[in-house]
Amino acid sequence: MSKKKVVLNFPPHLIDQPITYRLIAEQGLKVNILRARITPKEWGNMVAELNGDKARMEAGLCFLADLGVEVEFLAEEVKWREERCIHCTACLTPCPTRALHVDRATMTVGFDEEKCIACELCLRVCPYQAVEIAAEK
Ligand code: SF4
Ligand code: SF4
Structure with missing residues (x-):
């Protein structure tokens, strides 16, 4: 299993998209949201812990990058x-x-x-x- 704490930065055109849902349902990752700040028509950001096996983690991160979500990695602990x-x-x-x-x-x-x-x-x-x-x- 792989675990990563990340900040996900969502550009304005993506903040009303069900991206977290798709990460869970389509990419098979567990997403534990630690903090989120979403403002309509502005950039939104979310601090989350992602859990999944290595292949799913890589696929999930590629999925985010392809959509245009910026991902920053935080220290594990x-x-x-x-x-x-x-x-x-x-x-x-x-x-x-x-x-x-x-x-x-x-x-x-x-x-x-x-x-x-x-x-x-x-x-x-x-x-x-x-x-x-x-x-x-
Ligand atoms: S890293 Fe430091 S500032 Fe950030 S949540 Fe933990 S204790 Fe607070
Ligand atoms: S010395 Fe203690 S109280 Fe002061 S900044 Fe560091 S952790 Fe915080």
Whole structure:
């Protein structure tokens, strides 16, 4: 099985097309939508996790490219190194899913792995490298 976290960027003429449905029904991929922003007549984007065997994954990505959907690949996994974190909260604003959050009572930062979409925005702001891309297994 192959798993990829991707950002799918849909040009305006495709945003009302059932592309996610076709990825599932015609290409045989499992699509777990993590976040989506679609505005009529503008570009839309979706963060999703795609699952399928290697052949289906390749075919599904070709299907998207042929349609004109731009695909950006995200890191598979982000790790939070609690021992390096000084709880400065600089990463909270860029984190789109609140995977990085603060306990207001103690003002300590925490990380919810389940909510993380591996967009890497926190990596750019953390001054202590407390968030990093997990090494490939
Ligand atoms: S990579 Fe960082 S900014 Fe992006 S969702 Fe995960 S914790 Fe939040
Ligand atoms: S930016 Fe880095 S050091 Fe600051 S709270 Fe976030 S993870 Fe911790």
